[in-house]
Amino acid sequence: MSKEIDKAKIKAAVKRRKRETYKPVVPATQLGFIHHNVDCIGCRACEIACKDKNGLAPGPRFRRVSYIEGGVYPDVYAYKVNMSCNHCAQPACLPTCPTGAIFKRASDGIVDIDSTLCIGCRRCEAACPYGAPQFDPGDNLIKKCNMCVDEIDAGRKPYCVMACMMRVLDIGPIDEISDGSFQTTAIGPGDMPVKQVKNMADPELTKPSIRFIAHSKGGVQSKQ
């Protein structure tokens, strides 16, 4: 073995190392949300339960129920789309973070943020296609839904799910939700979960762990 230091080789190795890219975490199981757009009555109990649990002042909203209403009489429609963090398979927020505050759990794929490590650069907020990271102007930090990770670890479901009086919001292994094998009241007989609904950013961007039961006027044909 040569003891000579090959400077060119070292230089090349350093350059190679600098070109290293981020490798996404592949969890053992990926938990995700299911929301029934049609049966949701838009009471926003999930939003309030979330704000209560996370002690959020007016402003940041981890979860948001969007009211979609349209059409021309008599062909009118109304439905709700309910999203918080979608705990994406390949989250866009995670690689942007310069301090490593955002991480994805290897056990269940939950994307969490340790806000004590956040410097408030707001890159994650810009990169997320679903508006999940929320800036809190009170302390200039980013905060987001962590699927009530303490509840999950205690074997319970998140506050938003527990608060849903119509039982149209639920969590479960996303593969089982997708193939219809997950037992939940959020999926009715004959309902087919879809990856995307109208006005939602392309799910191929980050592969979000959420499925919807779409309204007949709210589906996106090509993504179903």
Place this chain on the structure above:
Amino acid sequence: MKCRSALILCIYVALLLLSGNIVAGNTEDKTPDYLSARWNPLHFKPAIDYALDAQCLGCHQEVLQRKPLSQSPAGIKSSESLAWYQKDETYQGEQETFHRRHMVTSTAKRLMKFKCNTCHQGHDPKDEASGTTDTTQKDLVLRKAVNPDICLMCHGKFDYKVMAGLTGDWPEVADTFNGDCVTCHKEFRTKRHKLNFLNEQEIEKAGEKDSNTCYGCHGGRAWYAIAYPYVRRPWLKRMPGALPEWAKDRPTEYTKRFTK
């Protein structure tokens, strides 16, 4: 006589209305409030397409002024903490917010020409979804102020699968090409970066100097799982009849918003 009186009356009424408008306008300008500002025509088409940055920054100046905290609540110093992509030569200077990184830092000023309305295409206080009863605004994306497809143009994956001769992501194959993108790109896709938010000449110069600069946008900051489907270019003329499967559905021109 009657006609003249009517004319004078009309002129008087018109002047009165005009002065009323001017006064109302002045009052509104002097005391802008949040609720009325949300309905400012600048937030809607077509005015937003012609909005100057100075007009946007008149109210939103904080987006370019605000800087990240010098340290996190747990004591992580901003100056000592770098993400993987910030260890590349293309990253310079202290931690900045994304708005400043795209508009006012030295690299941004050299390579980019972003304006507020390059990304922001307006909103509607009544509704956050397009195609509903309450809004005529198009392309609204739920929970977002900007359509992420715009971000994808520079923050998509390095699309090695559609590049003949590449067997893997750039970090894996760079050595084969002596780390030089221009080895192939002096032949392929030579018409590039001709978009109104990019400083074409400076980008080309930077790319010739160091290919890491190219990778800085083309894969080195890939937040998203997919690549941006760049438009098909006339290189197909060099290979008549060659139209690979991946290129079949691609447009041949960029949307006019980015080229005019």
